[in-house]
Amino acid sequence: MVRSDYLPLLLVPALAFLALPLIGNPTTWVTLTIAALAMGMMIFVISSGLTLVFGLMDVLNFGHGAFIAIGAYLAMTTLLPMAGWMQADSLTLNLAALGLAMLVAMAGTGLLGWAFERVIIMPVYGQHLKQILITTGGLIVAEQLIHVFWGGDQKPMALPTALRGAITIGDVAIEKFRLLAVAIGLVVFFAMSLILNRTKLGLLIRAGVENGEMVEALGYRIRRLFVAVFVAGSALAGLGGTMWALYRETLTAGIGSEVIVLVFIVIIIGGLGSVGGCFLGAILVAQMANYTGYLAPKVALASNILLMVIILMWRPQGLYPVAKR
């Protein structure tokens, strides 16, 4: 995905080294940087589907936040009867429980994504204004339904025993769950890169992002492709939502709206439709959030707006603009 244009990649170390003297303490800096990587991976998992759906069909789902929340709630519900596995002092059982919960979350949000595409999005293809309104309406309804089914109060989302706490390397303490988040994020990224670059399905998706009409003229049904990507994107949002809730260790119906702002910033600065840009954008946004969260917590989100403005002044179409017909 990322070819020959390596300049934006330098932003990550640049931002990191710019933050070092401001933070002062190298140990804190390492901890923050690792936290940023973990957070970035989660945001990437959530955003990647959204940006591909946009690239492929010019559809932006403002209801994406609902999938984040519903995924997290599904995972929480799955984990309830597995309390024994979660509390067992065995990494295998812990991971099995989490894995199962993540699978349920993904299956549920994937299915929901399929229904959402049929009912909500299909009738308003190509009409941007209605698309934004309808998907926002879908978001309202979905968030309300969460209240109906799960109640409005904040739910605890405890980490399993083996993933609590931190491991210490020298002076640096790294929370175990963050390592898991980085691992999952990397797996998703490499799996996606592999699919996009090495399979015919991936070639079709990339070609479709660039010129959907020509893909159709070569004999492929772009709608099927789109539904597949939409379902996959929704499932990834569900996975990301589960990870996010575990990371926060609590869960409210507003969890989707909380993350979606960062997600939008990520896909804008990455370049709408670009998976590589989304990956890079997610890390940058998470770095900014963590560094400023430490240095000046009150302006954490505002600093990301600033990041977006600066990047768009440099590259108005985002870091990795997608070539359009």
Add this chain to the structure above:
Amino acid sequence: MINAVLSGDLPRSRVLSAALVVILVVLASAPFIFDGAQAINTSAKICVFIVLVASYDLLLGYTGIVSFAHTMFYGIGGYGVGLALYGWGATWSSAATGLVLALAAGIVLALVIGLFSLRVRAIFYAMVTLAVASAFAILAGQLSDITGGEDGRSFRVPELLRPGFRLIDAPVLGTQITGRVIAYYIVFVSALVLFLAGLRIVNSPFGRVLQAIRENDFRAEALGYRTVYYRTAANCLAAGMAVLAGALNALWLRYTGPDTTLSFAIMLDILLMVVIGGMGTMYGAVLGATLFIVAQNYLQKLMGTASKATEALPLLPNLLHPDRWLLWLGILFVLSVYFFPTGIVGKLRQRRG
């Protein structure tokens, strides 16, 4: 005469005209026909939201721009007046200074966001405004030294508007003319004037260019209109009106805080009001705001009763719980975007035609 006041844009439907007259008469006489704080508060809120929704419709309905930052401008108006009265004393001059500063800040911000992101596409603008508005709301909640944080700020208004003030000693038509009544009429008259101004704008040559751009921006561009310029101008106008609505709201509530001005929930309320009332018709703002706020205040009570009545059944009481009324409005919203994109006003006008 009426034609001139309404800028030639008549309701063009008998039912709509009747509804508008009823709303106007009730709002104009609210302090005299209602007892109790709730009804008068509801009336004032309707006045404020008519302006807010009409200004949003100028963007959404007339220009085809989706902005999620409208509450930000509304909040700037509220905080501008509120913080000025709080910090510089309860005088008219501090209120006026606050208002002017808020207007300037709002319009400059709208200009910057507009020039920055309106050249691209509707979707891009919606995302950018959502991000900026969220950051602004968080900032307002965090900078508690200035804004009072999540609690907001209660402040005193000038003498003339206080509840204890009496314009004349004797009651008029059975109602004591207190500072609150005066404050209500300031809100009402300002809202009426701003609404008529909005009607004038959309029916001016400028308004027609906006609609041409909404219909086909390539064509409008080809005809020689600088679409970015027009869109940005509409953005600034709408922002200015939202600032004024926020100022009126703060004056009436004598309070300003994130929940009453900046929250995303209010943004959704505005969207619902515009769409249900009718996009691209100023009158839709009147009907949408009135119906929504009346429903918000009274329908919720009804739902509470229904929820209690169905207590024994599964799930149903949850669905009917008063807090879930947004669920039903959300469904109504989605359905109206599909089936009645022109909203109530569009339907009423269609029936006549």
Add this chain to the structure above:
Amino acid sequence: MAEALLTLEGVHTYIGQYHILQGVDFTVPRGTMTVLLGRNGAGKTTTLRTIMGLWKPSRGKVIFDGAEIGGRATPDIALAGIAYVPESMGVFADLTVRENMVLAAQKGAPDAARLEWIFGFFPALKRFWTHPAGVLSGGQKQMLSIARAVVEPRRLILIDEPTKGIAPAIIENMIRAFTELKRDETTILLVEQNFRFAQALGDWAVVMDDGRIVHRETMAELSADTATQTRLLGLSLETHG
């Protein structure tokens, strides 16, 4: 005259509110090259896009090999055996030349012998085989777009102005390639402004104006008929050099 592979009968197409095709009738005989000529804005590109299903005809019939395809989905039309080389070339810039060719092949991997045959006309494609198509020059992109259309034998190829802005040397290669294809009995419908190119290859000439077919005769007849050329195509100075 050979049996018709493609027939348009009274085809009307609207783009938005604009009535572009106003009753187009013509046939493309099997195994020949038919050239669609006409001024800018006459409706040539819209005709190709309507055949391909990228615009839906509001009235009339598009009959391909005996079956009505008007209004069918573009992928179905493509799978029926029609290839399309759009004016914009439609090359996927982010994909390599190889990947572009892989997607064009409907029956699995592209056939090696067929590829060699294509490289014979368009050697640049072999040179840039593993490079992103975005780095190709305009002429090379045009080669790739044509190569995609012929990667497997197709029954009908629609080509929209392949010579536009292309260097003469590459045009010579195109003429060679199309001559070969014609020998293979491939049916081609070509939209062209370059009359010499059209003359060199075309069997039939169909002239459009204002959304209708105004003239149809063999290319040989049209070549001899300078009056018609001047009247319908405005060809008097620039192309007759």
